[in-house]
Amino acid sequence: xxxxxxxxxxxxxxxxxxxxxxxxxxxxxxxxxxxxxxxxxxxxxxxxxxxxxxxxxxxxxxxxxx
Amino acid sequence: xxxxxxxxxxxxxxxxxxxxxxxxxxxxxxxxxxxxxxxxxxxxxxxxxxxxxxxxxxxxxxxxxxxxxxxxxxxxxxxxxxxxxxxxxxxxxxxxxxxxxxxxxxxxxxxxxxxxxxxxxxxxxxxxxxxxxxxxxxx
Numbered sequence: 001x002x003x004x005x006x007x008x009x010x011x012x013x014x015x016x017x018x019x020x021x022x023x024x025x026x027x028x029x030x031x032x033x034x035x036x037x038x039x040x041x042x043x044x045x046x047x048x049x050x051x052x053x054x055x056x057x058x059x060x061x062x063x064x065x066x
Numbered sequence: 067x068x069x070x071x072x073x074x075x076x077x078x079x080x081x082x083x084x085x086x087x088x089x090x091x092x093x094x095x096x097x098x099x100x101x102x103x104x105x106x107x108x109x110x111x112x113x114x115x116x117x118x119x120x121x122x123x124x125x126x127x128x129x130x131x132x133x134x135x136x137x138x139x140x141x142x143x144x145x146x147x148x149x150x151x152x153x154x155x156x157x158x159x160x161x162x163x164x165x166x167x168x169x170x171x172x173x174x175x176x177x178x179x180x181x182x183x184x185x186x187x188x189x190x191x192x193x194x195x196x197x198x199x200x201x202x203x204x205x
Binding site for chain 2: 020021024025026028031032037038041044
């Protein structure tokens with residue numbers, strides 16, 4: 001799943017470790033999400049949205065075609 | 067990010083703590099298993115009830131290991147939990163298939179020296195390999 005996590009993180013000058021700490025996950029998880037290798041769970045996606053004060057859809061792009 | 071240095075290792079520290087708990091309790095469980103096995107082999111126990119007590123204590127430690135491992139899984143983040151549960155599923159599947167194949171080989175007398183530990187070894191190595199594969203895949 002494409003996402004803007006890296007961009008949002010860079011705008012705030014946060015490292016992956018900073019973001020991982022804020023979300024209470026491992027840095028590896030942040031790295032995997034940013035690279036599109038791993039999709040976060042719904043609770044984690046909500047956490048991310050609350051952290052950046054954005055809607056989930058503004059951060060994550062659903063690439064599935066119906 | 068303010069406070070990040072203080073908090074940055076929260077997840078890492080919890081993981082380390084859980085890892086150590088698994089290691090320590092696994093060691094205690096394994097040690098108790100070896101102790102009971104050797105005690106029975108060399109006749110250290112004076113009575114059969116002592117053997118039973120030793121086995122019950124060993125089983126209790128085994129249950130503690132299970133509890134600690136489940137607690138470990140529940141504290142993992144999404145990705146780490148996926149890696150661990152995928153590894154467990156693969157290890158269980160391989161163990162299941164291996165044990166049935168092993169049984170057939172025993173029935174067909176291609177294997178005469180039956181060792182249940184063979185299946186355990188396959189399960190452990192499959193689990194370890196699967197965890198490593200998962201960590202590399204999501205690097």
